[in-house]
Amino acid sequence: MKLVVxxxxxxxxxxxxxxxxxxxxIDRLVARHRLALEAWKTVAxxxxxxxxxxxxxxxxxxxxxxxxxxxxxxxxxFYKVDLADVFIVCDDVNLPxxxxxxxxxxxDGGNNGLRSVxxxxxxDEYARLRIGVGRGDEDRDLADHVLSRxxxxxxxxxxxxxxxxxxxxxxxxxxxxxxxMNTFNRPE
Numbered sequence: 001m002k003l004v005v006x007x008x009x010x011x012x013x014x015x016x017x018x019x020x021x022x023x024x025x026i027d028r029l030v031a032r033h034r035l036a037l038e039a040w041k042t043v044a045x046x047x048x049x050x051x052x053x054x055x056x057x058x059x060x061x062x063x064x065x066x067x068x069x070x071x072x073x074x075x076x077x078f079y080k081v082d083l084a085d086v087f088i089v090c091d092d093v094n095l096p097x098x099x100x101x102x103x104x105x106x107x108d109g110g111n112n113g114l115r116s117v118x119x120x121x122x123x124d125e126y127a128r129l130r131i132g133v134g135r136g137d138e139d140r141d142l143a144d145h146v147l148s149r150x151x152x153x154x155x156x157x158x159x160x161x162x163x164x165x166x167x168x169x170x171x172x173x174x175x176x177x178x179x180x181m182n183t184f185n186r187p188e
Contacts, residue, residue: 001054001055001056001057001079001080001081001085002054002055002056002057002081002085002086002087002173003056003057003059003072003075003076003079003081003085003086003087004026004029004056004057004058004059004087004089004169004172004173005022005026005059005060005061005068005072005075005086005087005088005089005117006021006022006023006024006025006026006027006058006059006060006089006090007019007022007023007061007065007068007088007089007090007091007111007113007114007117008020008021008022008023008024008060008061008065009064009065009147010060010061010062010063010064014147016149016150017146017147017148017149018091018093018133018134018145018146018147018148018149018150019065019091019133019146019147020091021089021090021091021131021133021158021161021162021165022060022088022089022090022091022113022131023060024162025089025129025131025162025165025166025169026047026058026059026060026089027060028162028163028165028166029047029049029058029166029169029170030047030058032166033049035047035048035049035058037058037060039062040059040075041074042062043061043062043063043070043071043074043075044059044060044061044062044071044075045059045060045062046058046059046060046075051173056173057075057079057081059071059072059075065112065113065116066112066113066115066116067116068113068116068117069113069115069116069117069118069119069120069121070116070120072086072088072117072120072121073117073120073121076121083121083123083125083126084127086126086127087126087127087128087129087169087172087177088113088114088117088126088127088128088129089128089129089131089165089169090111090113090114090128090129090130090131091111091130091131091132091133091146092109092111092130092131092132092133093110093133093134093135093136093145093146094109094110094132094135095130095131095132095133095134096132096134097132097133097134097150097154097157097158097161098131098132098154098157098158098160098161099131099132099161099187100129100130100131100132100161100164100165100168100184100185101129101130101132101185102127102128102129102130102168102172102177102180102181102184102185103127103128103130103177103181104125104127104177104178104181105123105124105125105126105127105128106124106128107124108124109130111130114128127172127177127180129165129168129169129172129180129184131161131162131165132161133146133150133158134154136148164184165184167184168180168183168184171183171184
């Protein structure tokens with residue numbers, strides 16, 4: 001089994017915010033493959049994507065972004081998913097809006113969700129896909145920025161990025177992170 005986790009914050013208050021693009025990618029995949037999200041214990045909403053070559057569990061942790069590692073580790077442990085079969089999708093303020101960047105491992109880059117996942121796994125050697133949400137005004141508090149909604153002029157780029165990120169997840173499921181990096185890390 002593979003585990004694809006979109007990071008974000010639960011609740012309608014956070015829908016459409018920069019921090020929730022990981023959730024939006026999961027929602028796009030659920031819609032694309034006609035799946036349904038269901039509660040898994042109290043820690044996540046998940047969808048079971050059954051494929052001829054195996055199962056993929058799509059996940060939206062129901063904890064807040066900064067605490068998402070516990071939910072991810074609990075799911076990985078419950079389903080006995082190897083770290084090599086975990087793919088995390090999240091926002092990145094260090095990338096321009098709409099830009100994608102996949103990595104096989106590495107630092108959290110200041111993303112508290114990745115920091116939490118790394119702490120829970122005890123390593124940063126897991127695949128991740130970052131979606132650029134831009135930094136915005138350098139004088140603005142970063143927390144306020146990631147919890148804000150996209151500007152109207154940013155929406156077409158964000159929608160395209162969510163579609164491409166869903167494509168990247170499908171590529172990862174089929175061919176692994178190296179193929180995702182070679183295909184999706186280029187600027188659009």
